[in-house]
Amino acid sequence: MSNTNEFLPVTREEMQSRGWDQPDFVYVCGDAYVDHPSFGASIISRVLEAKGYRVAMLCQPDYKTTDDFKRFGRPRLGFLVSAGNIDSMVAHYTAAKRKRNYDYYSPGGKMGNRPDRAVIVYCNSIRQAYGDVPIILGGLEASLRRFAHYDYWDDRVRRSILVDSRADILTYGMGEAILIRLAELLDRGIPIKKIRDVRGTVYLCAKDDKINYEHVGGWNYDDLKTDKRLYAEAFAEQYRNQDAVNGRAIVEYYDDKMLVQNPPMPPLEREMLDWVYSLPYARTYHPMYEKDGGVPAIAEVQFSLTHNRGCFGGCNFCALAFHQGRTVRSRSIESVVAETHKIVKLPGFKGYIHDVGGPTANFRDPACEKQLKDGVCPNRKCLAPKPCKNLRADHAEYIELLSRIEQVPGVKRVFVRSGIRFDYLLADETTGDAFFKKLVRDHVSGQLKVAPEHCAPNVLRKMGKPDIEVFETFKKRYFELSAACGKEQYLVPYLMSSHPGSTLKEAVELALYLKKWDYSPEQVQDYYPTPGTASTVMFYTGLDPFTMQDVFVPTDYEEKQMQRALLQYKKPENADLVRKALIKCGRGDLIGFGKECLVRPQGGTMHPTGSSSHQHGTHNRSKSAASHMHHHSDSAEKRKTASPSKKGWAKAKVKTTGTKKKK
16 A cells, blocks of 8 residues: 555556556546546545555556557456546537547557457456456446437437446446445455445346335337337436435346346445545556647646535436436545645646536535435426525535635635536525635636526526526626726636527527627537436437426437527527527518627628618627636536627626636
């Protein structure tokens, strides 16, 4: 067990220099090796190391031969396999299914260092190299593909990744406690095929084998892949059983095999979380990547702090409910302050803590006391469409946390950049305004990220987001407080086009909303159907899995282009698409020269159904701005936004700069 910040071995020579003849585990990862607690591979490997196990790191192996997988020899206990911090298909392809040209988790941002469907490829290579060696899956790709799942890139329902990978067991969610338990059992000599009762795991067995927990489901993959209604019903049942208190085991059948997901492992409580974050992380990328320019993903997290886990926000397009879960836990203030002291000593630290956040920055505790005893409500959301009457909204401890970090010698400013739930803030009638004032005064680095996502009520319902009036209340107060502080501060609102439920009519409604506030996004986020979300189920089935009501899904390429163009109606290159969209949905009255119009007529002449006004409106164009990445260890998708014009979202001469975000 190492008590230094030395990296774990990445070569056989480094392993042997420690006096090891073989490792206990070889951790195979699709990302470059970054030893920082924002990276799942780093946390799991350090946790196992702290428990006395020997872990070797095999990051971004050459997957075209088995040679790299033999680098350390056969591990004593098994291989741990992860695609990395995000799903490999999301890492490689845009929402339009085009190949990306930059990989934030690879040296120098270079593409091609991991394969598509990395978990499956890695496991097949391990099987070729070592036959029946134990293989344990983990990470986001495995976690969100643990059941039969719709795959956007194949446009079909694929089998559980456990079936396709031929691994022995899959861990889902946050894996520290799960891996500790599995390691203990393997170390005692228990065959991996006999390990059937560990919470947070998924395994395959014979159809008639005994299941250790009360269970639901029993769907057959052959039915799930052809019956969309059944698929939606299955997802809803899975969603209802992802709580450690009230969740039951879930069963699927594959030919003569039974797939069993055991109930979730309970979330780590504060003492355990504090321990996890106290481990001796090197807090940077491995020096072997220096020649390539390092690993870009470290830039936004190296001087940031994660203080919580889980999210009860309940956004339907987010996979957090299926991964970290809907119950929130947080670290102690002392633990976060202790980590701040470590950050202050890092090379390159200039006095600025870039973020104190997590999945949602301003969550510290479970949504209500009831969750601790009875678990998360299986059929209700905590915040949408309205905050639950049992919601316990309280920012007092978060205020204290930020204040304590500010007092650490060497810290000049502390920022909150990972996003807040503005509806939760407004629901806090005791400390909410005090936090709001402190946030605006002390913790906004010129701009604050917020996520209204849309403005149309029915689209917001399908997203699991609050009504736009809630955002309007927040926005008004934000600029009031900024003005009171004598600051010109900006909002960066995230908006999404073509989400299930959004017709051209709703897209026009959003365009008019943007016009009202003179907001001109340089880039917008098209809805991206990623594994493990309710919105993806809507996209595939045309059904809301929670109500089983029909949902309109924009799948036609041209219609999606038109919805996107409407959000960027001021761009000259979008004029033809905007006109076509307006005519198609009967809103030709918005083609013309009046101030209410979205686009001018083609060639400067009016469409017959256009506005009768010939008054020329003034159109301010937004200035482009540099963008940056923000990374979440539980997230999986790039989010893009950009600037409104000067008289946009703020009534005090506000503009915003562009940004990109991981989901």
